[in-house]
Each structure stands twice: as C-alpha cells, then as structure tokens.
Amino acid sequence: MRSLCIRVRKSEGESTRKKLLDAGVLDVGLKVGRNEDSVLLPVTSVPEGMDLLACEEDFEERRLGETDYKKKVQLPDELRELLPTSFDIIGDIGIIRLPDELVPYRNEVGRALKEVFPRLRTVALDAGVKGEYRVRDLEVIAGDPELETVHLEYGLRLYIDPSKAYFNPRLANERKRVASLVQPGEFVVDMFAGVGPFALMIAKYSQAQAVAAIDINHDAVELMRRNIATNHITNVHPIEGDSRQAVFDLPCSDRLVMNLPHTAREFFADALTRLNFNGTMHLYHICERDEIGQVIDGLITEALGMGVVVKVESLLELKTYSPTASVYAIDLRLVAWA
Numbered sequence: 001m002r003s004l005c006i007r008v009r010k011s012e013g014e015s016t017r018k019k020l021l022d023a024g025v026l027d028v029g030l031k032v033g034r035n036e037d038s039v040l041l042p043v044t045s046v047p048e049g050m051d052l053l054a055c056e057e058d059f060e061e062r063r064l065g066e067t068d069y070k071k072k073v074q075l076p077d078e079l080r081e082l083l084p085t086s087f088d089i090i091g092d093i094g095i096i097r098l099p100d101e102l103v104p105y106r107n108e109v110g111r112a113l114k115e116v117f118p119r120l121r122t123v124a125l126d127a128g129v130k131g132e133y134r135v136r137d138l139e140v141i142a143g144d145p146e147l148e149t150v151h152l153e154y155g156l157r158l159y160i161d162p163s164k165a166y167f168n169p170r171l172a173n174e175r176k177r178v179a180s181l182v183q184p185g186e187f188v189v190d191m192f193a194g195v196g197p198f199a200l201m202i203a204k205y206s207q208a209q210a211v212a213a214i215d216i217n218h219d220a221v222e223l224m225r226r227n228i229a230t231n232h233i234t235n236v237h238p239i240e241g242d243s244r245q246a247v248f249d250l251p252c253s254d255r256l257v258m259n260l261p262h263t264a265r266e267f268f269a270d271a272l273t274r275l276n277f278n279g280t281m282h283l284y285h286i287c288e289r290d291e292i293g294q295v296i297d298g299l300i301t302e303a304l305g306m307g308v309v310v311k312v313e314s315l316l317e318l319k320t321y322s323p324t325a326s327v328y329a330i331d332l333r334l335v336a337w338a
Helices: 010-022 100-116 169-181 197-205 218-230 243-249 264-272 289-305
Strands: 002-009 038-042 053-058 088-090 093-096 122-130 135-143 149-153 156-160 187-190 210-215 236-240 253-258 275-288 308-320 325-337
Touching (some): 002 010, 010 038, 088 169, 100 122, 100 135, 187 197, 197 236, 210 218, 243 264, 275 289, 275 308, 289 308
Parallel strands (some): 253 275
Antiparallel strands (some): 122 135, 275 325, 308 325
C-alpha cells in the first residue's frame, strides 16, 4: 500500500527508525523499504523539528512474525495458528481482534504485544462494534486502562477515544488523497465526520473555503472540537446532529465525504440533492467483491431516476473486510441533468 515515508542513507536507517518510533510516527504496520543506497521508513506524519526528506512510496504490509509475537504467547500449541497476524495502532493504543477460541487467553496476547511493541501504553481487545454510533466494544487486556490517546497523522494531532468514537487509522492515505483533490474555494461537507480526520486533513492540505463536519455522536463532536482547536484550524465547522437532516440546513456543496461504509449507501439520494453541478461525492461502501459492479450500476441508475447523471471518477479497493468482501472508495461526479 502507498504511504508517506522518510528516505535516509542506509548508515542512518536504524538511528532514524528509533527516533521515529519514539516520536510515535513510525507506521509499524508496514515493512521498511530499501533500495541500493537508501532506507525508506513508512510514517503516519513527519515530526516537527526533524530535518528529514519526506516522500511517498509503495510498501508491503507487515505481518507479525512467529519469532516476535506468536511464540511469546503462552497458550496450547494447537491454538497458536489462530493468533492474528495484524492489529491496529491508534496513538499509543494497540487494538486487536481475537477468535472466540483465543478470548480466554486475551491477557496473554496483550502482554506479548506490549513486550514486542514497548511503545504501546495500552492493548485492548476489540469485540466488534456496538450501539447506534457503531463504536468499538473494547476491553483493556494489558497496560493503562485509559483509552484516550493522541494519534499523529500527516502533521495533525488527533485526540481520540476509540471506545467513544470510531476511528480507522488505516485510512490515513485515503484521507490525504481526498484532501489532494479539493480545489481552492470549495465548500466541503463531511456527513459522518467522527473526530474530524477527513475534515481536518482537507482543511490543512487544501484551500477549501470551508468544511462542514457533521456527526450525530456527541462524544465524537466534542473530540472534534478539541482537535480543531489543537491544530489551529479555522475553517472547519462542527455540527452535532443527524446528517440526513443537517445537510438540508447547509448550502449545496462542491464535495461530499460519506465515510460510513455499512450504511452510507442509504444516504445517497439525500446527499445527491445537496451536491452542486460538477461536484464530487466520495462514498465508502462494504460489499462482496463480485458485487461491486452491481453497486456502481445501482448508484448510476438511482441518480438517473432523480434526473441526475453521475460519472464514476475513481473506484478504489481500500482494504479487505472479510475473505470475500472489501471496503471500497467510490468517487462520483455530478456531470449533467438527465
């Protein structure tokens, strides 16, 4: 996958890696890259005060190896192959999902992860999402019980409590991609803003006129307000409420972000009526991989039924959701009236 990275001479690789790890910006989910004379260190952002050469490159996702993780967990050998090969890191919190057979050994797993990744303050077990706001159902299995943390992403400092507001650290590059597409003077609406990562990324890396950031979750909006202040952002306007109604209290937008993959499709018709001519919609959707074509056809057909012609500008498979399903980013542009 593509990532922001730091390029250094091979002789400086290990010392720089340690500095980036201590700064909390080294992306440990990706393997370090190398070429003839350089080391490429994947990062979530470039720390201030460090004179480093930043670039973007493709990296291979890192799998937790047998030697540095699985062999450290004390459990019956027949269960060892069930141990996960990846986990999320949000700030200094590691979040891991376990199959039912391993739940009784969750504290052992947490201990092993903290041993392998000493910068983790906390390890939490993710039992899935819960409630109206689809936040993670978390249980601390090692370390500090406090779940609020500061996550660094492309120069942004984000206060996050993953037990109160959903946040996906694996979408950093997607957020940066969307921000890079925003044209000067655009009015952008983020319909499911959470703690504000899309909205703040757009504000920081584009010349958007304004970003309206809507979320129904009070805790998420409070964290978003804090993040806006922390990052000295002046053109993001947080709105607490149901986006299905809130968008009708706003002017039509030049760009809509709809990052709610399980249910964003249900908001498509309402959102389309709030998009300016030649405006772009970024819709995120989970579906079976052999059904994405039908999903696209359905969106185009529904738009035509509303008297609108939309064009698919981009279709990206962002990540695997299950053995047969993926999360997709669908970029649609309103190009004509039917």
